[in-house]
Amino acid sequence: MKDSLVLVSRVPAHPDSRCWFLAWNPAGTLLASCGGDRRIRIWGTEGDSWICKSVISEGHQRTVRKVAWSPCGNYLASASFDATTCIWKKTQDDFECVTTLEGHENEVKSVAWAPSGNLLATCSRDKSVWVWEVDEEDEYECVSVLNSHTQDVKHVVWHPSQELLASASYDDTVKLYREEEDDWVCCATLEGHESTVWSLAFDPSGQRLASCSDDRTVRIWRQYLPGNEQGVACSGSDPSWKCICTLSGFHSRTIYDVAWCQLTGALATACGDDAIRVFEEDPSSDPQQPTFSLAAHSRQAHSQDVNCVAWNPKEPGLLASCSDDGEVAFWKYQRPEGL
Amino acid sequence: MAGRQDVFDAIVMADERFRGEGYQEGYKEGSCLGRIEGRQHGALHGARIGSEIGCYQGFAFAWKHLLHSDASERDSRKMKVLESLIGMIQKFPYDDPAYDRLHEDLDRIRGKFKQLCSLLNVQPDFKLSTEGSGLSF
Numbered sequence: 001m002k003d004s005l006v007l008v009s010r011v012p013a014h015p016d017s018r019c020w021f022l023a024w025n026p027a028g029t030l031l032a033s034c035g036g037d038r039r040i041r042i043w044g045t046e047g048d049s050w051i052c053k054s055v056i057s058e059g060h061q062r063t064v065r066k067v068a069w070s071p072c073g074n075y076l077a078s079a080s081f082d083a084t085t086c087i088w089k090k091t092q093d094d095f096e097c098v099t100t101l102e103g104h105e106n107e108v109k110s111v112a113w114a115p116s117g118n119l120l121a122t123c124s125r126d127k128s129v130w131v132w133e134v135d136e137e138d139e140y141e142c143v144s145v146l147n148s149h150t151q152d153v154k155h156v157v158w159h160p161s162q163e164l165l166a167s168a169s170y171d172d173t174v175k176l177y178r179e180e181e182d183d184w185v186c187c188a189t190l191e192g193h194e195s196t197v198w199s200l201a202f203d204p205s206g207q208r209l210a211s212c213s214d215d216r217t218v219r220i221w222r223q224y225l226p227g228n229e230q231g232v233a234c235s236g237s238d239p240s241w242k243c244i245c246t247l248s249g250f251h252s253r254t255i256y257d258v259a260w261c262q263l264t265g266a267l268a269t270a271c272g273d274d275a276i277r278v279f280e281e282d283p284s285s286d287p288q289q290p291t292f293s294l295a296a297h298s299r300q301a302h303s304q305d306v307n308c309v310a311w312n313p314k315e316p317g318l319l320a321s322c323s324d325d326g327e328v329a330f331w332k333y334q335r336p337e338g339l
Numbered sequence: 340m341a342g343r344q345d346v347f348d349a350i351v352m353a354d355e356r357f358r359g360e361g362y363q364e365g366y367k368e369g370s371c372l373g374r375i376e377g378r379q380h381g382a383l384h385g386a387r388i389g390s391e392i393g394c395y396q397g398f399a400f401a402w403k404h405l406l407h408s409d410a411s412e413r414d415s416r417k418m419k420v421l422e423s424l425i426g427m428i429q430k431f432p433y434d435d436p437a438y439d440r441l442h443e444d445l446d447r448i449r450g451k452f453k454q455l456c457s458l459l460n461v462q463p464d465f466k467l468s469t470e471g472s473g474l475s476f
Contacts, residue, residue, distance in 0.1 A: 103457045128450065130457075141416055142457035145450035182419070 005278060005296035005319075008330040009050050013041055019322035021066045021308045026073045028314030033328050034064035040078055040088075042095075043328065050330060056095050059086045066110045071117040079111040085122050087140070098138050103130060103145075114158045114165075119143070121165050123153035129167050129177070131184050144184035148175050155199045160206045160262070168197035174211050174221070176241065187238045190221055192246075201260040201267075209241070212255035212269060218279075220245040220290065230288060245290050250277060253305075259319075261311040266333065267292065268319055270306035275299050276321055278333055295336055302327060381436065388445065389433070395452045396428045402459060417458045424451045 013019045014035030023032045030053065031043040040056040062081035069076055076088045076095060083104050088095040105126035112121050120132040120140070129146040151170035158165055165177040165184075174190040174197055195214035202209050209221045224232035224240045234240045253272030260267050267279040278296040285291040302323035312318035319331040403421050406412040427448050432438045456463040 103453065128453070142454045143416075145453040145457075147446035147450045183423075 004334050004336045005276065005298045006332045006334075007298075008318075008332050010327055010329045011043065011050055011052075012326060013043070013052075013322065013328040014039065014326045017326050018063075018324045019307065019326050019328055020063065022310045022320050022322050022328065023067045023069055023076075024310055024312050024320070025069045026071060026313060028312045028318075031310075031320055031328070032067045032069065032076055033322060034067045034078060035326065036063045038062060038064060038080075040064055040067055040076070040095075050328075054094060056088060059088075059097055060084070062107075065108065068111050068113055070113045071115055075113075077111045077113065077120060079108040079122060081107040083108060083124070085111050085120075087120075087138075089138075099140055101130075101132060101140055103142060104128070109153060110155045112156045112158050112165075114163060115160060116163065119158075119163070121156040121158065121167075123156045123167055125152045127151060127153060127169075129153055129156060129165070129175075131165065131177075146177060146184055146186060148177075148186040148189075149173070154196065157200045157202065160202050160204065162206060164206075166200050166202075166209060168200050168211060170196045172197060172213075174200060174209070188241050190241050190243070192219055192243045193217070196254075198255065199257045201258045203260050204262045204265060208244075210258045210260055210267060212258040214254040216248065216251045216253065216255060218247040218251075218255060218258055218267070218269060219243050220247075220292075222288070244288060245292065247279065247292055250279075250294055251275075256305065257308045259309045259311050261316070262313060263311070263316045264335070266295070266311070266335065268309040268311065268333075270309040270321060272305045274302050274304060274306060274323070276301040276306055276309060276319075276331070278319075280335060296333060298331070301329065301331075385436065392428055392431065392445075392448060395424065395448065398452075399425050399428070399455070402455075417455070420451060420455050420458060424448070424455055427451060 013033045014037045017035045017037040019033055019035045021034050029044060032040055034040045038060050041052050042054045043050050044053045060080040060082050064078050064080045066079045067076055074090050078086045083106055085101040085108050087098045089098045104124040107125040108122050109125060110123050118134055120134060121129060123129045127147065127149050130142055131144040132140050133143045134140050149169040149171050153167050153169045155168040156165060163179060167175050172193050172195055175186050176188040177184050178187050193213040193215050197211050197213045200209060200211050207223050210218055212218045221241045222244045224230060224234065224242060226234040226237055232240050232242055251271045255269050255271050257270035258267065265281060269277045276298045277294060279292040280295040282291045282293055301321060302325050304324035306321055306323050308322050310320045317333040319333050320328060322328045399421055406418060412418055431444060453463060
């Protein structure tokens with residue numbers, strides 16, 4: 001376990017500030033970081049080192065909390081505490097602001113692109129989740145304003161292949177939404193966490209969802225379709241979600257982020273105890289009741305809370321992390337033998 | 340002999356008896372006052388909800404007339420959302436405070452209104468003041 005997670009590089013991405021989030025572009029060649037300094041930086045490799053290729057310094061009046069690349073890789077969306085979401089188009093060397101989405105009453109906490117590239121979701125401290133549609137002319141229109149959560153919504157993420165949206169909130173629940181007759185509705189509420197749910201990640205197949213919380217656990221939820229052979233009850237034609245695994249006792253503080261590698265299935269977590277952990281599913285475990293083992297644990301990954309972990313979408317084992325200490329770290333993970 | 344026991348009972352149990360009677364009287368009076376207070380609270384709360392939705396309805400009708408005159412808007416998303424909002428407001432059961440999906444429907448109406456404002460490019464920042472007390476939502 002000692003050598004399974006090795007530090008490759010560390011960069012002072014957002015000096016004198018926090019680095020809040022990271023996003024790899026679909027090609028896996030660029031990493032976008034955003035922070036409390038209101039800037040977005042784009043990182044790429046030059047030889048063996050990671051260098052800052054561009055900076056977006058105008059655009060937001062307050063902290064940039066999350067960034068997300070469009071599936072085509074040509075656009076970057078940024079969610080800010082200034083209550084707006086900016087859409088940036090990548091040109092040769094630079095980024096230009098295509099539009100600014102307004103409407104949330106206060107801090108926007110997350111933004112995510114649907115796999116089709118036509119839909120965008122944002123969520124905010126105003127307790128709502130907004131779904132936006134974008135057409136070929138880069139025109140954005142609000143398709144739905146969902147008021148299902150009763151508290152601050154921390155994160156939104158789309159299913160890897162279906163038009164299904166998931167959100168995590170300070171109200172301790174995870175909610176799922178889908179389109180129904182021209183409008184979006186909440187089709188499931190996942191209860192179980194005992195405190196704020198900070199982040200979510202779907203597994204590569206989209207059948208399972210991982211959630212991480214202030215209650216120091218990671219929960220794995222599984223989707224059961226109507227008529228499933230396990231006999232899980234469903235209401236109407238909506239699938240049911242059941243918690244099939246809870247990872248507890250591994251984290252000593254709030255877990256701020258969870259990332260499920262789409263290439264290898266490894267699960268990484270970012271924790272308030274400054275550590276990064278990687279879990280692997282036991283290959284012999286029952287798919288309906290899986291067990292996960294701790295495969296790597298980097299105790300002092302950063303000098304402060306780790307806010308985000310992100311697996312590179314093309315290079316297996318390449319993991320990026322960022323922290324309240326303003327730094328971004330790059331790691332090489334190797335599944336330990338005998339696990 | 341039996342008579343003497345009753346007299347002692349009356350004295351010994353007096354405290355408990357008075358307490359019991361006092362409780363009953365107090366409970367009755369409290370229920371009455373509570374009902375009055377509840378009614379006032381309900382009226383105020385109901386008025387707030389009513390004026391909020393009334394505001395959305397007026398807004399929606401005004402915009403419907405404005406957009407109707409523009410042929411290009413007829414099939415737009417704006418019109419669909421407008422009609423949807425008007426429909427939701429009209430279907431809302433104003434005379435049933437015990438309606439089990441009251442808050443859910445209210446939230447849906449609020450969400451629809453926000454979406455409409457976004458499509459129309461209007462900031463929803465309405466403040467209503469009645470008799471000096473600001474009713475803002």
